[in-house]
Amino acid sequence: MDGAPRPRSSGGGDALARSSIIGDLRQRRVLSLLLDRSPLTERELAVRLLARERGLAPAAVSETDLDPVQTDLRHRCLPQLEAVGWIDRCPDGVVLDERPTFESVTPSPPDLRTPEDPAWDAIGALLARPYRADVVTLLANRDRDTTVADLVTALRERHTASALPEDDRSLRISLHHVDLPKLASTGLVAYDASARTATPTPRLTAFVDRIDLDN
Structure with missing residues (x-):
């Protein structure tokens, strides 16, 4: 660990917003799901998210449990992701618009497909x-x-x-x-x-x- 220090950017105006997103396990799971398959409708995304959080098959997700997840996606998760430019909307659903990068702090982050990584x-x-x-x-x-x-x-x-x-x-x-x-x-x-x-x-x-x- 004796290499010369590398220049770092300030992170821009979105630094706090991106930090909040990456520090949120549910948001990381949303990004992971969109990396695996995109676009997804809001409902499909909610089903896959709840299934992942509870260790279930998507077919086992109940409509009653799904409602609060869809509400959180609609009013919090997706607007935050859209605001920093990481997702977009299209007629077929939600798409990953820009793959998140982390050069401002590290060239070698974990794989976003492992959002549970501490x-x-x-x-x-x-x-x-x-x-x-x-x-x-x-x-x-x-x-x-x-x-x-x-x-x-x-x-x-x-x-x-x-x-x-x-x-x-x-x-x-x-x-x-x-x-x-x-x-x-x-x-x-x-x-x-x-x-x-x-x-x-x-x-x-x-x-x-x-x-x-x-x-």
Whole structure:
């Protein structure tokens, strides 16, 4: 994990929306189903989604159980996916308009056909603010506690592209209140808020190696 840091984009205006989608297991399952077969009518998509969630054959799905899934698709899932440009509507149903890509944080994500893969939750956290990928990489290369102040210094030295908060104070606040707690919630780091120190977890090294994060 000693390669030179690669430039990262800021993720654009859709970064938070895409992060929310990838962090949502149902949304990942919708994308997975559309990768396997597209177009699907809204009802066909709801049937296949419910069947996958409950481990059933599509023919075993009941109409009573299907109604809330169709409602969630119609009013939440599909509008969100359409807003970020990942799906479109056609006369035959819902189609995958743009295959999701994740170059802003990793060149080697898991296969979207395995939406239950726990690595997706971590990738969702990185998508919201792509500089978190640099935070993760920096911590993975250390076997000790790292202070927020040290992370600020290291990020300023490392960064060549993706947007950081403009001044060091704003970056410290963001790391302390938002970024490190979020990364801790995914199990990648342990964060001691009182001491303002972050520590890599065993999961972190495996995650960085697996998705080729440090290239």
